[in-house]
Amino acid sequence: MIRHFASLSDLGPEGLMKALDAADRFSVGRGAPAAQRPLAGKSVALLFEKASTRTRISLEVAVAELGGHPVVVTAQGSQMGRGEPIRDTARVLSRMVHAITLRTFGEERLREMMQYSSVPVLNALTDESHPMQLLADLMTARRVRGALGGLKFAWLGDGNNMANSWIEAAGLLGLELVLACPEGYDPSARELLRAKERGARVSVVRQPASALEGADVVSTDVFASMGQEAEQQRRLEAFRGFMLSRELLARASKDVVVLHCLPAHRGEEIEEEVLEGPRSFVWDEAEARLHTAKAALVWAMGLDG
Ligand code: CP
Numbered sequence: 592m593i594r595h596f597a598s599l600s601d602l603g604p605e606g607l608m609k610a611l612d613a614a615d616r617f618s619v620g621r622g623a624p625a626a627q628r629p630l631a632g633k634s635v636a637l638l639f640e641k642a643s644t645r646t647r648i649s650l651e652v653a654v655a656e657l658g659g660h661p662v663v664v665t666a667q668g669s670q671m672g673r674g675e676p677i678r679d680t681a682r683v684l685s686r687m688v689h690a691i692t693l694r695t696f697g698e699e700r701l702r703e704m705m706q707y708s709s710v711p712v713l714n715a716l717t718d719e720s721h722p723m724q725l726l727a728d729l730m731t732a733r734r735v736r737g738a739l740g741g742l743k744f745a746w747l748g749d750g751n752n753m754a755n756s757w758i759e760a761a762g763l764l765g766l767e768l769v770l771a772c773p774e775g776y777d778p779s780a781r782e783l784l785r786a787k788e789r790g791a792r793v794s795v796v797r798q799p800a801s802a803l804e805g806a807d808v809v810s811t812d813v814f815a816s817m818g819q820e821a822e823q824q825r826r827l828e829a830f831r832g833f834m835l836s837r838e839l840l841a842r843a844s845k846d847v848v849v850l851h852c853l854p855a856h857r858g859e860e861i862e863e864e865v866l867e868g869p870r871s872f873v874w875d876e877a878e879a880r881l882h883t884a885k886a887a888l889v890w891a892m893g894l895d896g
């Protein structure tokens with residue numbers, strides 16, 4: 592059975608916590624000795640149909656530090672950008688590499704890659720989800736606050752891929768999560784229902800202030816994601832009042848952890864003073880991408896012992 596990492600649910604609640612523990616261990620003593628290089632002799636194809644800084648570099652460095660060989664492939668620099676079907680790419684790569692990571696548009700492209708690949712496929716962001724980022728966000732929140740249970744998590748802004756993965760995390764771990772999204776920009780109804788069925792306290796509100804009230808961890812993201820550039824102006828208007836400002840943050844717990852997956856648009860979804868302020872852990876969160884990328888890779892490749 593191939594271990595694909597399409598979503599956090601593939602890990603399950605226990606696997607998710609184990610991955611966070613593994614990431615904590617990877618964060619100690621970078622550049623492990625040769626004996627701890629589980630990817631020695633293995634290659635991983637890192638496919639990008641959208642731009643990336645953190646995901647690309649964290650995965651590339653993670654594979655290298657685990658002793659493997661990363662092969663970065665962009666759509667423009669490969670036949671993918673000229674329309675070669677995902678199913679053909681999947682079968683060719685499966686004969687050459689030991690795992691594939693894919694950043695793409697619709698989730699159906701990731702599903703097609705998984706269906707035709709005979710090696711593990713990891714989701715490096717789709718229009719619908721971003722599970723790798725959630726591993727880093729949970730790792731960061733847990734490090735700062737000591738534990739995840741009993742905290743109030745808030746999401747401010749677009750009900751996008753990040754919001755959907757937060758809902759999935761809340762469902763798996765039984766977290767309290769309040770999302771403030773303008774009407775018309777709600778997260779996935781399916782994801783919300785699934786989290787509720789799993790027993791999590793997840794709700795969507797229209798007032799940023801009520802989501803922020805007493806929040807322990809607050810996350811936000813750009814108002815227009817990759818692929819939505821043409822909607823930028825319309826979205827700026829729809830999201831008026833949804834910027835994570837000092838004023839809004841004053842409603843949160845004094846120990847609040849501010850997260851942003853980055854890249855950030857200062858003055859749009861987050862105020863400069865909040866991003867650069869004392870409760871911002873965004874740089875730790877970015878670093879956590881490296882440690883959690885290692886955890887995700889060793890899990891998917893069955894090397895997690
Ligand atoms: N947070 C994140 O996924 O960043 P990149 O788009 O730079 O990979």
Ligand code: NVA
Nearest residue numbers: 751812816817852853
């Ligand atoms: N929601 C953003 C996340 C970027 C890491 C996007 O999809 O562009």
